[in-house]
Amino acid sequence: MAGPAIRVRGVGRSYGSGGKTVQALTDVSFDVAAGEIVALLGANGAGKTTLVKILSTLLLPTTGDVSVLGLDVVGRVKDVRRNLSVVFGGDRGLYTRLSGRENLHFFGMLAGLTRAELKERAADMLERSGLSDAADRRVETYSRGMRQRLHIAIGLLPRPRVLLLDEPTIGLDPAEAERLRAVVSALREDGVSVLLTSHYLLDVERLADRVVMLESGRLSADLPLDEFARRAGYAAVVVVRTRGRLPALDDVLPEGATVEPGPGPAGGATITVRLQTWGGSVFARLGALLERCDVVDVQVRPARMEEAFASFQGAAAKGSTP
Secondary structure (H helix, E strand, C coil), X not given: CCCCCEEEEEEEEEEEECCEEEEEEEEEEEEECCCCEEEEECCCCCCHHHHHHHHCCCCCCCEEEEEECCEECCCCHHHHXXXXXXXXXXXXXXXXXXXXXXXXXXXXHHXXXXXXXXXXXXXXXXXXXXXXXXXXXXXXXXXXXXXXXXXXXXXXXXXXXXXXXXXXXXXXXHHHHHHHHHHHXXXXXXXXXXXXXXXXHHHHHHHCCEEEEEECCEEEEEEEHHHHHHCCCXXXXXXXXXXXXCCCCXXXXXXXXXXXXXXXXXXXXXXXXXXXXXXXXXHHHHHHHHHCXXXXXXXXXXXXXXXXXXXHHHHHHHCCCC
16 A cells, blocks of 8 residues: 555534534544554544544545545445444443453454454454453453553454554553553554554653644644653753752853752752753753752652643644744
């Protein structure tokens, strides 16, 4: 296939009649390449669910064109569905009195797989999702994370080339969430394209190559992950906790840095420094800063996705771009 795995051009979608119309999407355009994981972000009501429904052939666009693997989602519905899987996850959609293997066989038959294909594919999916040891247990005995991995195994059973993945790690403990992320990340090696929607931005940090963001039904960002994170307005955050009073720091702060003082341990202080850039001179100035303080501890981290997300939302509310 030449061209993108997902192609969205000028898509709009409105609801209502009789003069009362709600515009859910307006002139949305973006691509997802083969083997690429793209995060679709936006606040509640931004239009994410509407767009996913259009891509999965459950809803018609009012305007514009959408194709999956070069197949028009309006004119070639059956062909699109043969190449695309949607995984919403959660506790619904599984037969809990059946085993994991039996669930895979059932949904595989619905997808049109032969018995030979089912036997091979089910074993492979159970292995890749880490469920081989629990394959013949009833799903009602599975943890939430195991059920979510089973959802993904079912979605991948017919070898889709495009996967629409919604909130994959919601409600999972950190270990289960990381295990599931590993399953999704490995899809790149198979050339599977993933459109990921999630409010849990750690999923985006761990998985996405690019971020597409919707604001009130319009595209507000289409950026590589690292560039999106930089839209927080700073590259990294240094948090220093000190004992005693805070010394004057204006002459040692790195250029462009902002500082936010706060209370610290035993009457001391907490200094939060937001850095515009990294580099040798920055480390030298930070060293000078620390020499002036009775330091309890230091934490350094890059700008987080939620900070960039909040920056975009704030800019949208003001009618500007971060």
